[in-house]
Amino acid sequence: MKQKHPRPFVVATFAMTVDGKVTTKNLSPVDFTSREDKLHLFRQRALADAVLIGHTSLKRDNVRLGLPAELQETRVRRGQSRSPLRVIVSNEGRIEDRLNIFQSNISPIVIFSTKRMPRKYQRTLEKKATLHLSNSRCVNLDGMLQTLCEEYKVRTVACEGGPTLFRALLELGLIDQLNLTIAPYMFGGAKAPTLTGVSKKFLPASVHCSLTDVRTVGEECFLTYRIKHQRSLRK
Ligand SMILES: NC(=O)c1ccc[n+]([C@@H]2O[C@H](COP(=O)([O-])OP(=O)(O)OC[C@H]3O[C@@H](n4cnc5c(N)ncnc54)[C@H](OP(=O)(O)O)[C@@H]3O)[C@@H](O)[C@H]2O)c1
Numbered sequence: 001m002k003q004k005h006p007r008p009f010v011v012a013t014f015a016m017t018v019d020g021k022v023t024t025k026n027l028s029p030v031d032f033t034s035r036e037d038k039l040h041l042f043r044q045r046a047l048a049d050a051v052l053i054g055h056t057s058l059k060r061d062n063v064r065l066g067l068p069a070e071l072q073e074t075r076v077r078r079g080q081s082r083s084p085l086r087v088i089v090s091n092e093g094r095i096e097d098r099l100n101i102f103q104s105n106i107s108p109i110v111i112f113s114t115k116r117m118p119r120k121y122q123r124t125l126e127k128k129a130t131l132h133l134s135n136s137r138c139v140n141l142d143g144m145l146q147t148l149c150e151e152y153k154v155r156t157v158a159c160e161g162g163p164t165l166f167r168a169l170l171e172l173g174l175i176d177q178l179n180l181t182i183a184p185y186m187f188g189g190a191k192a193p194t195l196t197g198v199s200k201k202f203l204p205a206s207v208h209c210s211l212t213d214v215r216t217v218g219e220e221c222f223l224t225y226r227i228k229h230q231r232s233l234r235k
Helices: 035-047 055-061 069-077 119-125 141-152 163-171
Strands: 009-017 050-054 085-089 109-114 130-134 156-159 177-183 205-217 220-233
Touching: 009 035, 009 163, 035 069, 035 156, 035 177, 035 220, 050 055, 050 163, 055 085, 085 141, 109 141, 119 130, 130 141, 156 163
Parallel strands: 009 156, 009 177, 050 085, 050 156, 085 109, 109 130
Antiparallel strands: 177 220, 205 220
């Protein structure tokens, strides 16, 4: 898909079970991957200028989105900041400032949300992050990536989910690479989200994933795909 404006290269990293689930139906934090996979996620995060997360994953997993000291040093040697910019997306904007991410000042935090964010939250969050609040009901993800590119000089984004945000980006043709770990479990359950969430709807167009790398460590498989966007619509 040809882009009208320059935007960063977006790499999504996910782990899923053999039956395609990224979590259980309650969205409770589940630890189903190895130490190697966690390191893999850190390494991918360390490569990017910005790390992007949806509000639900941030809330559920309560992540700081930081990096181990060793990877911070690697970035410094490469001439990058110690840690990538941390970017949160939320339409409603009811983001609690007691979340772990706001207790760490490892890198600046940028929030893309809408004017639906209650004033009380705006007042609290603007002390801890830079807020970009749009007048629309939902965040314009294309516009968000352009802003990251133009105002923050972000060239690469590590998208860490969750599935709802990933699907929205995918539908807009804004995902360029997918790193997918297959973990040796099956969860079952129609209500447990897959990589593209719980929506029963087809994607507007099928997305062709071109396999560029396969690595196996222990019982886990680490796949890398380049995302191609096909024109034909599904019936
Ligand atoms: N296995 C893995 O690799 C992996 C990776 C990531 C996450 N997860 C799991 O996934 C679960 C959460 O997934 P999820 O799909 O429910 O949540 P999500 O994608 O992390 O977040 C959804 C929320 O993000 C905001 N959002 C999403 N799309 C948006 C858009 N287009 N524009 C603006 N804001 C948008 C909205 O926030 P508001 O509601 O605030 O408006 C939305 O409710 C968690 O259980 C987490 O553990 C697993």
